[in-house]
Amino acid sequence: MFTQCPDCRKTYPLTKAQLRGKKTFIYCKDCSKKFNALELLSDKPTGLLVEAKAEFIAKPESTPSSSSKKKAKNRQPANKKPVIEAANNNSANETTPIPPTMSPTSERLPWEAEKTPVNxxxxxxxxxxxxxxxxxxxxxxxxxxxxxxxxxxxxxxxxxxxGCQLADYENLAELTVLQGSFAPNADNTISFKAVINNQAAFRQHLPNIKLTLLDYNEQLFAQRIFAPKEYLPATASTSFSIAPDETVTASLTIAAPKTSIGGYNFDLTY
Structure with a gap:
């Protein structure tokens, strides 16, 4: 960082440690002006010179007296770097306290990112x-x-x-009927059987079977939907699901209707 004397426009480099100090008044080694380093602070010396020329007001030329020259010589620091001096609140007119807005502890320096408050x-x-x-x-x-x-x-x-459980997978397109039969029995009943295979990669819920009976004119005269608990054996699992690549046999025994059966069909449904 750089600062500049407001009178003679002498540019001085500053370090972060110096800017972090409690007091930022320095003496100009050319004109002995005591000024606040934060007033013309910049990160480039070129910008400071342009800014200084815009704000500079020419002063009448005057020859300093021998006594003032002697005082200025006595106040010049031995080294070439600007000296950070503690300001005295009880000193004369040349010492001015740092305004609250220019305090290093409250002012955001140019290289610091602006902090946005979080709601x-x-x-x-x-x-x-x-x-x-x-x-x-x-x-x-x-x-x-x-x-x-x-x-x-x-x-x-x-x-x-x-530790939860998904609902059973249900996809009729991945259920295949390998075999189906519909045959009359001697006791005036009819036996229906269907072999169902699960071709899905997941365990599926067993579907319902919708059985439709037709007469000789291929007209529907009877229809019913059977749930898995009705077509599975009594010893079957109560989960009513079928594992991947597993085969299940659905078996039904129904009473023979009064109308002569000319045909039948069945569908798997959910």
Missing amino acids: VLWFVGVVIGSLILLGQIIYFESSRVSQNAAYRPQLEKLCNWL
């Missing part, structure tokens, strides 16, 4: 709002997102870490 209430409000938004997304969209095969592996890992 704590605003920050807390943003955090609370973000948590509420995240909770709403999880509550309303968690089921749909968990059915996405691209996100489900990461969600399963997250749930294992948090």
Whole structure:
């Protein structure tokens, strides 16, 4: 950093340590002027000279007396560097106290970054709002997102870490019927069987089976939806889910209707 004498325009280099001191008055070694180093402070000596010329007011030339020359000579410091001197509040007119705005402890120096105050209430409000938004997304969209095969592996890992459980995966496109049969029995009942395979990479919830009976004119005359607990054996697991690449046999026994059965079809539904 550099400062400049307001009278003779002599430029002096300053260190950060000198600027951090409590007092910033120095003596000019050319004209013996005592001035505040912060008044013409800059980081470049060239800028100081331009600024000094703009503010400089010419003074009438006068020849200093021998006594003033002697005093000026006595007040010159021995070294070439400016000397930081403690200001005396009880001294004569040449000593001026540092204004509060120019105090090194309160003024932001040119090389220091400006500090922006942080509004704590605003920050807390943003955090609370973000948590509420995240909770709403999880509550309303968690089921749909968990059915996405691209996100489900990461969600399963997250749930294992948090101790939660995802909803069963449900994708009819990845369930395949390997075999189906519909045959009458001697006791006037009809046996229906279907072999279902899970081709998904995740455990799936078992689907419902919608069975439709047709007459000889291929007109629908009976239809019913059977839940997994109705077509699985009594000894089957109550989880009603099917593991990846697992095969499950659905078996139903229904009473023969009065209308002659000309055909049937069935669909897997959720």
